[in-house]
Amino acid sequence: MPLAITATLRFTAPQRVDCLLQCEAAATGEQRILSGVTTLPAAVPITRVAAQDGVGERFWISPEGDCRITYEAEVEVVRQAVDFAALAQVGKPDLPGEVTQYLFDSRYCAAESFQPFVDSEFPGLAGGARVAAMRDWIAQHFSYVPGISGAHTSARDSFVERRGVCRDYAHVLVAFARAAGIPARYASCYAPDVTPQDFHAIAEVFLADDAGGRWVPVDATGMADPQATALIGVGRDAADVSFLTSFGFVRFDGHKVSVER
Template sequence: MPRRVTAELDLDLGSSVDLIFQITAAQGVPLVSETLTFSQGDRVYTPTEIVDQSGSRLHRLTGEQGPLSVRYEALAHGPSQNPRTSDLETITYLRPSRYCQSDEVFAQARRQFRGLTGAELVSAVSNFVASTVTYTPGLSLGTDSAVTTLMTGQGVCRDYAHVAIALLRAMDMPARYAACYAPGLEPMDFHAVAEAYLDGAWYVIDATRLADRRSLVRIATGRDASDCAFLSFYGGYVGLDRLHVDAVLENEVPDAAIPDDHEALVQIA
């Protein structure tokens, strides 16, 4: 399934600033082609690439005052080769984290999903979040957590993912956050989903029901959104003047004609 993904960021740097980006396809995603540029007028920056244990690729550079243009484009095709999950990672993804307070939702999860395990639990959590949270762009805050979203009943993709992760961890199932490109997503943007660890593999949950899980392109993986921000900066002011994200299927794909029922166990390709 060939998928072409692009990201364009126009930034305004108020001074010299340390910039860290997570916008490229993760390590292990089979890429036919890829370009990533950071430019400021005639100057082109060469970032330092750092790869974490999950295969997320971080690009770091020190930008100088003025406008900075970031451009990324890649063509992905074929199945991904995901790194083996270590015992330490599964322990990490069982613990509460900043936005996924599984300890605070423990009692609710145990009441709501009593007796469920395995694939039944994954399906039940996905359906519960899909039916109790309303997709409301512009109303949730970047500091909202799973607890906040359960209280308000509204949010965007990151909020849906946080609730699903918190509930799964509360039921003793390792769960993690994944930032992705999502062909066909509407409205188009960077997308976030949850992943549940079952029988040695990670299966994706998109409780928003806005994207076909089979076509996702992984960008970053972590405990929650704090590990997967598309931009982090330190030591100065950064203004985001423009952000454009796109992801499309390059050719007609037979599977694309069959909608994702969001019930089957699916891995990020």
């Protein structure tokens, strides 16, 4: 599935400040970057670094004044459809070392506190079947309400409110899965059917396959088709995959995202 992607970020730095950005689609075995150009002010140099788990790249900039960044790309998604509900859970001692971190609590996903709820709400299920039940529960009990949550909203906050945006849905699903002993991570992505159009967030869960295990995308909002979703990056939660992190004050002036088949 080829996707045409355009994303624009605008912000102002009153004085020079270090910023870390992650807004480019990642080159992976499940998606090919046919073309990609990131445009910045001419005086702003870029220093590229590998992103979390080696999925995609981040880049450092140190702007001052008005800054406009535009990313334009064509990405071909070649991800195969998978019935993740039929996949088994990987035994904890059999998990790859780099996956084990995704069993633990993180800044926005206090998974341990959800264990009693997960045990009582999803009994008798394991692996992908349990994840599917969790996804369906969130879809049924949450309302998608833009503007109701913010940068400090945690999975626990969203669980209480029962409303939010993709970021909140993903955090709750990640926390539920970890509470069930299933590794889960947060993923940022581009998808054409997201309404309103924006950077999107989903969960990825690590489940068994013939090779021992694989990361499987799961979207509790139901808006992102895995075969038409371009991954940007992954992390423990939103703090690891922010499209813009400033190490000092900046005034964010807005952004616009367009994703088309």
